[in-house]
Amino acid sequence: MVPEIAFGNRTRVALDVGCGVASFGAFLLSRSVITMSIAPKDVHENQIQFALERGVPAMVVAFATHRLPYPSQAFDLIHCSRCRINWTRDDGILLLEVNRLLRAGGYFVWAAQPVYKHEEAQQAAWKDMEDLTSRVCWQLVKKEGYIAIWQKPFNNLCYMSRNSEVQPQLCDSDDQPNKVWYVSLKACITRLPENGYGANVSSWPARSHEPPQRLQEVDMDAYIARNDIFEAESQYWNEIVEGHVRVFHWEQWKLRNVMDMRAGFGGFAVALINQKFDCWVMNVVPISEPNTLPVIYDRGLIGVTHDWCEPFDTYPRTYDFLHASDLFSMEQKRCNISVILLEMDRILRPGGHVLIRDSKDIIGEISDITQAMNWKTDLRDTPEGPYASRRLLMCDKPFS
Structure with missing residues (x-):
């Protein structure tokens, strides 16, 4: 028509x-x-x-x-x-x-x-x-x-x-x-x-890689240009996801419904697209963070604003993979960490996977809670090495 x-x-x-x-x-x-x-x-x-x-x-x-x-x-x-x-x-x-x-x-x-x-x-x-x-x-x-x-x-x-x-x-x-x-x-x-302004987005798939105009409206403390931050985030997640696919064999996972709980500019979602995963990503921008959601949509992705002190509007057992990068260290002053993890357990399918990347100061507490929830956990150093300030926690939710 x-x-x-x-x-x-x-x-x-x-x-x-x-x-x-x-x-x-x-x-x-x-x-x-x-x-x-x-x-x-x-x-x-x-x-x-x-x-x-x-x-x-x-x-x-x-x-x-x-x-x-x-x-x-x-x-x-x-x-x-x-x-x-x-x-x-x-x-x-x-x-x-x-x-x-x-x-x-x-x-x-x-x-x-x-x-x-x-x-x-x-x-x-x-x-x-x-x-x-x-x-x-x-x-x-x-x-x-x-x-x-x-x-x-x-x-x-x-x-x-x-x-x-x-x-x-x-x-x-x-x-x-x-x-x-x-x-x-x-x-x-x-x-x-x-x-x-803001409507002049490129056609797909070029728009997923180009810094959109509305990037300049994001209210954030930055000492370098926003375009440089955008490019750096994109490169970072491309390298990280490529490494995780190689080391953790993500290609063997049956991923379809994926959530990035602290999405930034959507770099993690674009990296999955670049790796040819047949999945979609719900990019969540916490209300405590700069509002990057217009940038995410301008890139041709979907997402939602949310407060992680509250439940997420979805049914139980609806996501295959949850990704949380520096979420808990950002929200620990506002929200109860246990409540966030229990909400993650609610929306994660049995057999689903979780990747948490966070500071060494808090990752141990998170690991203890996830083990108490009966998740299978694997705590590792980040690719940056054992002296990096962050660690990785890989979790699998059992079927029973």
């Missing part, structure tokens, strides 16, 4: 709202598109759990009063097929959240009864949707059969040319669209950066 969508090239990261068992996301994986499949309410016998069992990225996310835990301009395409969401209610506040998440020039795909049914109630719902999308400056690029596709504008020109009384209004200039943890939904249009 719209060849410009170009799955696996222009479109790399998608969001599927009301995903069922994530068949849409599973199909797009074969087209080099990674889809975050979410269920606002998982009412149909734990379908999100089934999706994760299939090896497809999925989460239960409450689409209600707070922003979703993803940054602005995260997704190249957002899909809703019979997702049971009334996009026009409450002044369109839920569609405005989708607008925040959608990349400039990105596409919203809606497959629903108002698109194709001619009953009076359905046609009224379609007119409401047409009116709302027009007021938020989305262009209806195709309507065919039961599918309608809109495109978000590339800049703010349409917004600025509207009558000043048209609702919804633009968000205040001091709004922080990437701030999401327990931030309430806002019934306003998220402003796009000037000159396409």
